[in-house]
Amino acid sequence: MHKIIRFVTLLMATIFTTSLFAQTPQATPAPTDFMHSNGKIYVVVLVVIVILTGLFIYLISLDRKISQLEKD
């Protein structure tokens, strides 16, 4: 039951947030900094780097934990 409620809440939260994006975008001058150059490809690069870093941190912490167990 708990799981169903949690799932429904998550679903509703997902659906309702979409309305937050329904506003018409403000016409602001497009920024021309590094992150916005080349079709914003650097944003994707950054995302990939963040994911990779997260994965490595996770892997290293796992490795550490297993090393600790091996010592005992």
Next chain:
Amino acid sequence: MKFTWWKIASILLLIYVSIAGFMVRVPNPPGVPLQQSIRNLFFHVPMWFGMMILFIVSVIYAIKFLKSPSPKNDFYSTEFARTGIVFGILGLITGAIWANYQWGKPWSGDPKQNGAAIALLIYMAYFVLRGSFTDEDKRARIGAVYNIFAFFMLFPTLWILPRLAESLHPGGLGSEGNPGLNPKDSNVQMKLVFWPAVIGWTLLGVWITTLRIRLQILKEKKYHA
């Protein structure tokens, strides 16, 4: 934790690949509608290279096990196969995503897609087979024998049949020799990213595998203590 050279190499190579993979200038030859999606070469293709290398290591340990049965050889063989399957599944998924935008649908029944799926199913049966034994000794021995069979099934499914048939993948019919890569779509700069990618992703797979092996050894120690 021991920060061995290859773990650091894996981290550095993959960070390099993730940056250079987007920065490197890619050729956009007329008639080849790959455009920027050719950059998948640094992420999708290394999954398959990694899978093959992990399966090769797995079968080596299976043979080792049959020559001198020890739990260590069995753990190595099993866990390398397991990570290989993970890489293969990721390869299939990323391939389906790429295919959806390149060939119009995620699954076209392309000989390489089918072959890879069959190869993976054969390897999954390895774990089904192992799971059906309660006796550890039997499980390890028959598992090792099956592992060798599964490995040799890679020859027709991945390395021979896809080369003989017409395919949406580059190559095919032996005309270009290589079933996965088309030399026309890549250049020297791309190869300088691609090969580090293969090494980096494979080392990551080895790292994950060693963690699982160490976990198995710990489990066994606890079980027999």
